[in-house]
Amino acid sequence: MDEREIEALKKSKEGYEYGFADEAEYGVTPVKGLSEEVVNQIADIKGEPAWMREFRLKALKIFQRKPELTWGPDISPLNLDDIYYYLKPKGYYAHSWDEVPERIKRTFQRLGIPEAEQKFLAGVEAQYDSEAVYGRLKNQWEEQGVIFETTDQAVKQHPELLRDYFATVVKPDDNRFAALNSAVWSGGSFVYIPPGVTVEIPLQAYFRINARSMGQFERTLIIADEGSFVHYVEGCTAPVYSVESLHSGVIEVIVKRGARVRYSTVQNWSSDIYNLVTQRAIAHEDATMEWVDGNLGSKVTMKYPAVVMKGRGARGEILSISFAGSGQHQDAGAKLIHLAPDTTGRITSKSISVADGRAGYRGLVQVLPGATGCKAHVECDALLMNRESRTDTYPYIDVHEPDAEVAHEARVSRVSEEQLFYLMSRGISRTEAVSLVVSGFIQPITKELPLEYAVELNRLIQMEMEESVG
Amino acid sequence: MPMLEIDNLYAGTEEVTILHGVSLTLDAGEVHALMGPNASGKSTLAKALAGDPGIIVKSGKMRFMGKDLSALNPDERARLGLFLSFQYPPEVPGVTIASFIRTALHELTGEETSVLSYYAELKEKLKQLELPEDFANRELHVGFSGGEKKRSETLQLAVFQPKLAILDEPDSGLDIDALRIVAESVNAMRSPERAFLIITHYQRILNYIAPDRVHVMVDGRIVHSGGAELAKELEERGYDWIKQEFAGMALPSEEQDTR
């Protein structure tokens, strides 16, 4: 997007609440906690068809009987009874600029985000119109038969697609938070790419506005029909500030025969958020699914993008970076499930821990009976910045075919004094030297991101470094 | 005022003293060679000058451009115009030579050069050093051969144009052509405002770059200095005679050693 377009955006006046435009205003006072009543209220407000209401209620029952997680990071401080499960965006985000923490304001400034956009990202300003850019691209996509809208809209406008595919990749009983999301989901994107269509411009990559569509319990569904290609970009590197302490999204991707989907996301949650996300793709015959995942911020993140390789010759690739600053725990990872023969998978995970931050890798490679001739390669590198920094690696490998080639490499490194001295001997300051080494460490992943995301990610990590390393 | 003045320098690690009273003066416009057997302390001296945090100065003085070096961080020393070509430069994965040099150049000069003019200049230097253009796109020293590492250091020398260049074995691992190219590049940089301290084991590089002075370090001390002919003599006779001749030199006292 060029300067002119940004200007045009800033000037445009039509109000358009992204993702929530078609909802009627209901005069209900939100209540904390989860109940059948709350779920019914969500379905009422959204004016949803009966099948979706039933789906939500069923999911609620599943959630209520699912036991609490017995593994992974400590999420016990998270009180699920003390959360609003449905809030209009105005409620979810800050009400006024004064409510936005100083730290976040400072980050906005240092990222050079224009003030109007800063307020929008912080949720203070609900209206930040995207029609100027979005409208033009939308026409282009529509000509190709691409569907790209909010999942809320899609429930009404494309019920046949939704009924066929919704919750087929991540079922409500998949895990406790998938059940929770299924009961109360709101927002998220729905994407359908017709057979043979290649979408040239990454969907959503053009605008930071997407931070807003990423609600508290968003639900994204992407269907790439046979032989199609799309690169979908979600999130933004500017910190997402929310007044609620839980983000629990579900992302489902279906990659049909010979199609390829790349899903890139960089998220930077404010440091009091529990970020518990389920994202999974099914790759059919000769299809390729790629997750590029960047996790910053949050108090705890649990996120394990998965590719289920269901058709012969399918490929799955997961690239992930996680950055744990002080007081943060990033439990990131990846899953490769080989269901069909001749499927290949690759996981590259890079984690950085600063101060007492904890960033780890939790992964699963599974080769099921009948899936002969499979290959999987896992590489996880951890970079520890300080003495008290921590990393954990939990690589689960479960192979049922003797001819599978599964390799796992794990490395833990520290920024070496030798490297720093070398860089400093060239006139580079210590902090700059540290961020150079770190940006080099994550380069195998940043090079896969759209340029503006890569640049911002590097800047952001540099800022985090300066704050924690000093 | 000399450009570099080292006065009775004692330095080493926390546990051991490696340099036992080194004194050396270098004027602008001069080229000095520092020779000596393995493990005699040549690289330790170079590191002490550049500010390696692993080398602790125990006593003595190092002054460069009139400033006390001990008070400065390595990056501040570099910004004053001091450059060390490393004997063993480390790998920095994921950072290309081009982007690293650009960052360094920006820090050294404080100037923001345009991407285009920077790449034009870099291309020119690569050409001078007969390096392939894609050399600068490689990750800093990752998987480099010994010779390639030296050529990366020489490339940086040519771009940064420091006032004082300390070259720690710039010739080791170089083939005959590469040695000539490196030497030519150093000669092209010689000027009345610039000085070089070249650490080497071999006469060969000094055939190209005629030194004004040659110093011999043994066991952490400069035991002998002379003109260019001293290097030739060492090449022919080795170090044994020097060790014998100067064995009578007073060993550092206990007191000094524990400083």
Ligand SMILES: Nc1ncnc2c1ncn2[C@@H]1O[C@H](COP(=O)(O)OP(=O)(O)OP(=O)(O)O)[C@@H](O)[C@H]1O
């Ligand atoms: N960090 C260190 N810890 C312990 N010993 C060290 C350290 N650095 C250097 N030394 C020792 O100090 C001595 C001098 O080392 P130095 O690298 O300065 O030698 P040099 O003259 O450069 O040798 P060469 O010609 O082989 O490069 C050696 O015995 C070396 O092992």
Ligand SMILES: [Mg+2]
């Ligand atoms: Mg040496």
